[in-house]
Amino acid sequence: xxxxxxxxxLVAAVPFPAHAEHRTPRDLRExxxxxxxxxxxxxxxxxxxxxDDYRKVLNRxxxxxxxxxxxxxxxxxxxxxxxxxxxxxxxxDNARRNNQKVRGHTLVWHNQLPAWLTTxxxxxxxxAAELRDILRDHVTTQVRRYKGKxxxxxxxxxxxxxxxxxxQSIWLTHLGPGYIADVFRWAHRADPHAKLYINDYNLEWNAxxxxxxxxxxxxxxxxxxPIHGVGFQGHLGIQYDYPGDWxxxxxxxxxxxxxxxxxxxxxRMVLPVTPEKLATQADYYRRALTDCLSVKVCREFTxxxxxxxxxxVPGWFDGEGAACLLxxxxxxxxxxxxxxxxxxx
Ligand code: G3I
Numbered sequence: 514x515x516x517x518x519x520x521x522x523l524v525a526a527v528p529f530p531a532h533a534e535h536r537t538p539r540d541l542r543e544x545x546x547x548x549x550x551x552x553x554x555x556x557x558x559x560x561x562x563x564x565d566d567y568r569k570v571l572n573r574x575x576x577x578x579x580x581x582x583x584x585x586x587x588x589x590x591x592x593x594x595x596x597x598x599x600x601x602x603x604x605x606d607n608a609r610r611n612n613q614k615v616r617g618h619t620l621v622w623h624n625q626l627p628a629w630l631t632t633x634x635x636x637x638x639x640x641a642a643e644l645r646d647i648l649r650d651h652v653t654t655q656v657r658r659y660k661g662k663x664x665x666x667x668x669x670x671x672x673x674x675x676x677x678x679x680x681q682s683i684w685l686t687h688l689g690p691g692y693i694a695d696v697f698r699w700a701h702r703a704d705p706h707a708k709l710y711i712n713d714y715n716l717e718w719n720a721x722x723x724x725x726x727x728x729x730x731x732x733x734x735x736x737x738x739p740i741h742g743v744g745f746q747g748h749l750g751i752q753y754d755y756p757g758d759w760x761x762x763x764x765x766x767x768x769x770x771x772x773x774x775x776x777x778x779x780x781r782m783v784l785p786v787t788p789e790k791l792a793t794q795a796d797y798y799r800r801a802l803t804d805c806l807s808v809k810v811c812r813e814f815t816x817x818x819x820x821x822x823x824x825x826v827p828g829w830f831d832g833e834g835a836a837c838l839l840x841x842x843x844x845x846x847x848x849x850x851x852x853x854x855x856x857x858x
Pocket of ligand 1: 582624
């Protein structure tokens with residue numbers, strides 16, 4: 514009896530990852546747990562509501578979720594003062610029931626803005642002072658609604674161009690560059706515990722964008738603005754080289770005290786699918802997770818949809834697709850199996 518108690522005490526004293534690393538995880542949720550991160554997916558709310566197999570796989574595999582479209586401004590306030598939270602609420606409720614953390618996407622973007630807002634700004638019925646009030650109310654209302662339920666917000670999305678200049682948007686044009694500090698402050702006031710992120714694409718490799726984003730972060734920090742993380746969207750394609758310096762780029766942001774997340778990873782290919790292309794795709798996914806795990810503060814690894822049945826890629830890139838971990842029938846592709854082999858060094 515005594516030896517049994519000692520044996521049990523010894524087992525209990527060993528932290529889970531130390532002994533779990535010897536066996537291959539059975540799914541992404543276990544992989545994430547073993548490596549001390551969260552693995553997430555963007556969620557198509559229509560599919561979540563209507564497809565049982567989609568919902569089952571999402572809830573089994575993923576411990577983090579992002580609304581693909583349901584939290585964007587045009588979705589939550591299609592008419593001025595008319596809020597439609599149903600889809601966003603459904604995502605947050607499903608996440609709570611399935612032990613998933615949530616990334617809020619996105620508070621301030623130049624895309625998917627409601628027509629009442631863009632038209633009003635264009636025709637001058639909304640002036641700069643009113644626009645600032647509208648933005649503050651939007652950020653405050655949305656963050657407050659989900660206070661305590663969102664782990665991290667993409668506060669500003671895609672604010673830098675590929676050439677390193679600031680993106681022209683109604684925000685920059687009418688409010689000036691100070692709007693970025695404002696929205697972080699407003700979001701922080703509305704939910705002081707949420708991690709607040711700057712999020713962008715091509716940030717994995719594009720030098721001008723990297724440098725400008727680093728200086729935005731430093732500038733915000735110098736002003737005492739609450740910014741906590743940087744999101745690398747990670748929309749990759751196998752026809753382009755893998756961004757081989759990505760881990761170093763992550764480290765540069767981590768050195769500023771930020772946490773890191775891969776927020777929208779997918780790896781598209783020119784169709785048709787071949788075994789060779791799937792192997793290359795698997796390698797890209799594997800390297801992306803390896804890069805994330807090489808940085809201590811990489812907390813989240815999120816894919817932009819987990820099945821080729823629901824992916825933005827074919828609608829946006831002519832002749833391209835098959836960018837996800839699972840095929841249209843939800844069968845795991847080589848990329849899925851490749852991820853399961855990744856271990857923290
Ligand atoms: O809402 C209308 C709906 O009423 C209509 O029936 C339907 C018919 O096509 O269109 C619907 O709008 C579409 C919307 O997704 C919601 O499904 C738009 O046409 C379509 O353009 C829009 O695409 C989204 C895109 O952002 C818009 O920029 C993609 O689904 C979404 O995956 C994509 O996500 C972005 C991230 O937010 C930011 N980073 C890049 C990423 C990929 O572009």
